[in-house]
Amino acid sequence: MQQPLAASGSDTGQSGPAVEIAGLHKWYGDFHVLRDINLAVARGERIVICGPSGGGKSTLLRCINRLEDWQRGRVVVDGIELTDDPRQIVAVRRDVGMVFQQFNLFPHLTVLENCTLAPIWVRHMPKTDAEELAMSYLNRVKIPEQAHKYPARLSGGQQQRVAIARALCMSPTIMLFDEPTSALDPEMVKEVLDTMVELANDGITMLVVSHEMGFARQVADRVIFMADGQIVEIDRPEAFFANPRHERTRLFLQQVLR
Amino acid sequence: MATPGEGSYLRVTPAERLPPPAERNGAPGWLRENLLSSPGNVALTVLCLAFIAWATPPLIRFFVVDAVWSGADRTACLASPANPHPGACWAFVRVWFSYFVYGFYPIGERWRVDAFFAALALGIAWLAWLSAPRRGLGAVYFFILLPILSYLLLSGAPRLGLITIPTELWGGVLVTIVVATVGIVASLPIGILLALARRSDLPIVKALAVGFIEFVRGVPLITVLFMASVMLPLFVPERLSPDKLLRALIGVALFASAYMAEVVRGGLNAIPRGQYEAAQALGLPYWRMMALVILPQALRVTLPNIVNTFIGLFKDTTLVFVVGIFDLLRTIEAARADPHWVTPVTSVTGYAFAALFYFLCCFGMSRYARGVELRLARRRR
Numbered sequence: 233m234q235q236p237l238a239a240s241g242s243d244t245g246q247s248g249p250a251v252e253i254a255g256l257h258k259w260y261g262d263f264h265v266l267r268d269i270n271l272a273v274a275r276g277e278r279i280v281i282c283g284p285s286g287g288g289k290s291t292l293l294r295c296i297n298r299l300e301d302w303q304r305g306r307v308v309v310d311g312i313e314l315t316d317d318p319r320q321i322v323a324v325r326r327d328v329g330m331v332f333q334q335f336n337l338f339p340h341l342t343v344l345e346n347c348t349l350a351p352i353w354v355r356h357m358p359k360t361d362a363e364e365l366a367m368s369y370l371n372r373v374k375i376p377e378q379a380h381k382y383p384a385r386l387s388g389g390q391q392q393r394v395a396i397a398r399a400l401c402m403s404p405t406i407m408l409f410d411e412p413t414s415a416l417d418p419e420m421v422k423e424v425l426d427t428m429v430e431l432a433n434d435g436i437t438m439l440v441v442s443h444e445m446g447f448a449r450q451v452a453d454r455v456i457f458m459a460d461g462q463i464v465e466i467d468r469p470e471a472f473f474a475n476p477r478h479e480r481t482r483l484f485l486q487q488v489l490r
Numbered sequence: 491m492a493t494p495g496e497g498s499y500l501r502v503t504p505a506e507r508l509p510p511p512a513e514r515n516g517a518p519g520w521l522r523e524n525l526l527s528s529p530g531n532v533a534l535t536v537l538c539l540a541f542i543a544w545a546t547p548p549l550i551r552f553f554v555v556d557a558v559w560s561g562a563d564r565t566a567c568l569a570s571p572a573n574p575h576p577g578a579c580w581a582f583v584r585v586w587f588s589y590f591v592y593g594f595y596p597i598g599e600r601w602r603v604d605a606f607f608a609a610l611a612l613g614i615a616w617l618a619w620l621s622a623p624r625r626g627l628g629a630v631y632f633f634i635l636l637p638i639l640s641y642l643l644l645s646g647a648p649r650l651g652l653i654t655i656p657t658e659l660w661g662g663v664l665v666t667i668v669v670a671t672v673g674i675v676a677s678l679p680i681g682i683l684l685a686l687a688r689r690s691d692l693p694i695v696k697a698l699a700v701g702f703i704e705f706v707r708g709v710p711l712i713t714v715l716f717m718a719s720v721m722l723p724l725f726v727p728e729r730l731s732p733d734k735l736l737r738a739l740i741g742v743a744l745f746a747s748a749y750m751a752e753v754v755r756g757g758l759n760a761i762p763r764g765q766y767e768a769a770q771a772l773g774l775p776y777w778r779m780m781a782l783v784i785l786p787q788a789l790r791v792t793l794p795n796i797v798n799t800f801i802g803l804f805k806d807t808t809l810v811f812v813v814g815i816f817d818l819l820r821t822i823e824a825a826r827a828d829p830h831w832v833t834p835v836t837s838v839t840g841y842a843f844a845a846l847f848y849f850l851c852c853f854g855m856s857r858y859a860r861g862v863e864l865r866l867a868r869r870r871r
């Protein structure tokens with residue numbers, strides 16, 4: 233019996249959606265990058281967001297932990313409304329883990345130090361406890377033997393798994409993945425996807441921006457198609473891939489599922 | 491053997507791993523490759539060797555072979571039948587040595603200066619030795635304990651039985667080291683704060699930082715020193731006006747901070763956006779993010795430039811003579827005018843001594859920084 237990768241969303245005892253986005257608009261200068269986004273994500277739900285590049289997928293994901301701000305609309309995460317108040321922002325970020333396309337590990341710290349940094353300095357966990365926790369997650373992503381190396385000595389796939397372990401060390405209730413396999417060499421995509429599938433099976437809330445349609449079919453509860461800053465279509469994966477309703481979705485799927 | 495147009499191939503036996511060809515190894519291989527690789531290179535090698543052979547012997551003859559090592563006054567260093575072409579007058583440096591080190595610091599109290607040098611050396615060694623035990627404690631010692639201890643030792647604490655020595659009596663190496671150390675130790679933290687302020691989103695903070703940095707960088711150090719020592723008393727009553735040395739110290743520290751701010755800013759600019767985002771996504775607040783993630787990387791990137799600034803500052807300390815402070819160079823200037831020691835070689839010897847002192851200090855800093863750089867590069871691979 234494996235221990236779960238993360239606390240499942242239903243264990244937190246809170247009711248209400250994990251993420252609630254209403255009437256969200258964002259502009260970069262004159263460019264209307266997010267238009268009227270409305271979305272509610274249930275606890276434990278697994279969502280894959282796909283669509284052509286430049287369609288606003290990453291920007292939307294980055295609004296959820298306020299790496300991007302917006303001009304209109306509201307975003308509520310775990311019952312906390314994100315405003316300009318830095319305390320709210322930090323509170324949300326403590327509960328929301330994020331994995332980036334470029335891994336963004338801290339190159340001056342070892343793998344283990346990467347994982348213990350936030351538990352020690354944000355959660356105020358004693359160092360030995362944090363190291364124990366980090367080792368258990370590094371075990372789960374199957375690279376405990378790399379704990380004392382620096383990130384530059386790891387392959388891309390290993391670095392991305394460390395990045396996942398680093399995010400999990402904060403015991404997040406929601407995980408955001410921003411194109412986690414796009415920067416990887418083809419032979420390393422599978423090891424990262426396998427880790428994510430395992431995570432999905434443990435019931436954590438996941439929002440994944442990805443072009444991996446096999447992954448979407450396998451784990452997603454809902455698939456979202458975004459284009460031109462709008463949500464074009466949301467559906468269960470079976471329906472989404474078998475019977476896309478919108479013309480844009482059909483065109484996109486023809487391109488990626490050749 | 492590949493044939494053009496024949497595409498198919500299958501390796502049956504694995505290719506062996508071989509050591510590199512022998513002629514690339516060993517001293518003869520190195521010589522051939524680096525010094526004698528082409529006719530032009532051979533000519534250059536011969537030319538350089540000839541230059542070294544031409545330039546070195548006179549220097550050795552002047553500073554070592556013909557040099558005068560002991561003597562009571564100028565007659566020892568004048569031409570005589572025994573020594574028709576006297577070299578460097580080291581006897582002059584020996585006689586004046588304690589003045590070069592302590593200035594007019596009272597002879598009976600000079601042990602206090604020695605104690606300060608020892609305490610400083612301990613602090614530098616503790617911090618510079620990267621795998622020293624308890625480096626956290628070393629930092630506390632260096633940045634908190636040492637300044638207090640130094641002040642009590644050098645300036646005096648009548649209650650502890652240390653009589654007050656006014657800074658007008660300080661001089662020589664003591665002043666040079668005090669000015670350089672205060673400048674170096676103050677400029678790094680102030681420079682970091684200024685660099686962060688300059689990158690701030692808050693417009694007033696940013697404007698103040700830009701204004702300060704650009705103003706100080708646009709003015710020569712001599713002007714800053716004059717302003718610190720001449721203009722300050724115009725605004726503050728004389729009895730409240732701070733000590734002359736203290737004024738120069740403030741001027742030097744602010745001047746160095748502005749340069750350090752620009753160096754640190756360069757390092758901050760080299761850190762990718764993703765590092766900030768990863769730290770923010772983990773919930774690290776601004777100051778923690780800066781202290782734990784961004785600055786450690788930025789300072790490493792920019793370490794050669796930081797040391798470069800330190801070296802520049804160390805040499806710039808000689809400018810404090812313009813406001814009447816007796817640093818090492820000024821004490822040598824004063825001593826070489828001593829009628830008891832006026833000879834054709836006295837000035838040269840004095841300046842050579844100063845050059846040697848500054849070179850050893852700066853070269854030491856430079857080598858140390860190079861060692862740290864190599865160590866960091868090795869670790870990140």
